[in-house]
Amino acid sequence: MYLSILVLPLLGAMVSGLLGRKIGVSGSHFITTTCLFITSIFAIIAFYEVGICASPVTIKLSSWIDSELLSVSWGFLFDSLTVSMLLPVLLVSTLVHLYSTNYMAEDPHNQRFFSYLSLFTFFMIVLVTGENYLILFLGWEGIGISSYLLINFWFTRVAANKAAVLALTQNRIGDMFFSIGLFGIFWLFGNLDFATVFSISPYMNETSLTIIALLLLGGACAKSAQLLLGNWLPHSMEGPTPVSALLHAATLVTAGIYLMVRSSPLLEYAPTALVVIIWLGAITSFFAATTGLLQNDMKRIIAFSTISQLGYMFMAIGLSQYNVALFHMVNHAFFKALLFLGAGAVIHAMSDNQDIRRLGGLIKFLPFTYSAILIGSLSLMAIPWLTGFYSKDLIIELAYAQYQFSGQAAYWLGTLTAALTAFYSFRLISLVFLSYPNAPKLDYLHSHEAAVAVVIPLTILSLFSIFFGFMFSDLFVGLGTDFFGNSLFIHPDHVSLVEAEFSLPLTFKLLPSVASVFAAILALVLYNKYPNVLIDLTKYSTIFNKVDGNTVLSDYSSKGSSLPVISLSNKGRLGRSVYTFLNGKYFIDVIYNSFIVAPGLKLGYIVTKVLDRGVIELIGAYGLTSALNNTATKIGKMDTGIVTSYALYIVLGLISIIFILFFPVLVSGGLAYMPVAEGVQDFNNQNSSITEIRLIVIYISSLILLNTSSSNN
Secondary structure, X not given: OHHHHHHHHHHHHHHHHHOHHHHHXXXXXXXXXXXXXXXXXXXXXXXXXXXXXXXXXXXXXXEEEEEOOXXXXXXXXXXXXXXXXXXXXXXXXXXXXXXXXXXXXXXXXXXHHHHHHHHHHHHHHHHHHEOEHHHHHHHHHHHHHHHXXXXXXXXXXXHHHHHHXXXXXXXXXXXXXXXXXXXXXXXXXXXXXXXXXXXXXXXXXXXXXXXXXXXXXXXXXXXXXXXXXXXXXXXXXXXXXXXXXXXXXXXXXXXXXXXXXXXXXXXXXXXHHHHHHHHHHHHHHHHHHHHXXXXXXXXXXXXXXXXXXXXXXXXXXXXXXXXXXXXXXXXXXXXXXXXXXXXXXXXXXXXXXXXXXXXXXXXXXXXXXXXXXXXXXXXXXXXXXXXXHHHHHHHHHHHHHXXXXXXXXXXXXHHHXXXXXXXXXXXXXXXXXXXXXXXXXXXXXXXXXXXXHXXXXXXXXXXXHHHHHHHHHHHHHOOOOOOOOOOOOXXXXXXXXXXXXXXXXXXXXXXXXXXXXXXXXXXXXXXXXXXXXXOOOOOEEEEEEEEOOEEEEEEEEOOOOEOOOEEOOHHHHHHXXXXXXXXXXXXXXXXXXXXXXXXXXXXXXXXXXXXXXXXXXXXXXXXXXXXXXXXXXHHHHOOOOOHHHHHHHHHHHHHHHHHHHHHHHHHHOOOOOOOOOOOOOOHHHHHHXXXXXXXXXXXXXXXXXXXXXXXXX
């Protein structure tokens, strides 16, 4: 059964990809979805046997690498951490497959799409089940290339090409750090097996462990889209919506979280790395929340929400609360998949329109989809007793319970991020469902609720988003639970769950929830009751003019009547600047393009033109081939049949032989050297030098003459 969890998704991918023309679209849908459905059932059984019944399973297939000290085998580990990861991965992947049968029905390349989806799921399973870092790295690389194929699925679109290349290149940066970390682990521990590495990590040098932990963190930052390495994630929205749900919910972006959680015995003995992780997660969550605050693309708003929630998970890892980070990752998988699939239903119903400013009033046209997105948004903003509440608020409380400066900073940034999350979630709901209709009339006439293949995944994910956190919170993060056993390690000095549960002041426990509710109400009021307070795009158009040297704003009504010209105040300039800054994503893309991409392209051009096609080609194969061909051609032209030319060859040969034979003697002064008394000018050496120069001149002149005569012939 455990090997079937690995084999079935690969089987579905191979059949759909290699035999797609034989089985057709319906056959591809049936085979891949059925394989994933059976695999999900096996994963639920494995969760019961391994997790609840506490009976881990290890499978060793064969040896992979056996070279002196390095011994790596094809082995797969099913412990509590693995089966906890398999649960959201396979459930979400199965629902995405079912959802895609309807969403991608009109696409002409269904077999290829479903093959990529199943292949992605297979590599993710390899990543979470591998018993050593090398197999984990194999799955890591596999989901990287699969994500490139999925984002670039519509390869005729330039934007999709650019997004896929950006995702691949930024992930290669993380792969570089991860691979160097693997070399560091082998250098320090002599092995890559989890059991060996984790059992002797307490006895290793702290500095070495810190360096390895930071290298692994670099890999996790790129894969899980943390600060400065996460701008590929919003751009990946160019792929189909089911791809967005699969990448963001439970697979690609959670790989970095899994790597850090799995490496908990290393991190616990590298306290410096833990502090770095806390600050990285807190700053990333705040950055992503402020960036998503004023985005207008529906899918990109949810994408920035993903980055923000990943920041919370990194915060929990930095606080040494690995079980809480994993619990939030599982919870997040369900309500984030719900949000993406609900957004896909809206986009599909409204003629592929993703701009929330051009939607509105859809609550009466898509009531079921509205309910699904509302449930997902409420769970995202951690409304009490929904799934997100049991992990997100716990992370914020644990940050305060650390009673250190980094923990306090993480608490306040996390609380502020929670309020911003609630604001942009209800901003999306307001502009898409509750506000005045802004889409073309024809779109509303053709809008409709999705088919059964879409309704079923949305219903299941809605139920998970409501009940999963309540049902499994005691199992994952309850006081005294031994669910994870030896798969996670928390140092006794870092245990703060009791403090967060019982000793924290009630004010600080309730503050994130109160702030979230207040921000959600503020968004509803601003975007529904008083939209003119923000921007009224339907009534006025804005034109900037110069009046007496000052920038002013001229307002023209829709009827064309001119209103008085009003000088733009400092508050107006500040508001516009803040809007531009946040809507432009902190101009990180501009910084990358100006200071990294452009200089890199210039350097690449110079290397290509000067080094590759210049020096290397002239000295290397191209230059050698050209020299031999030219020499052979010129030697062939020397056979002219003219007696004077042959006489010249004989003379030249004689001069060459004499020059070669007597050159060492001439240089050393043995032939023309005569000793002279001290203080007397040495004319003999001067004559010797003149003789050498004459011979060289005669030799070169003969070569030139020979070359000229050959060319003329």
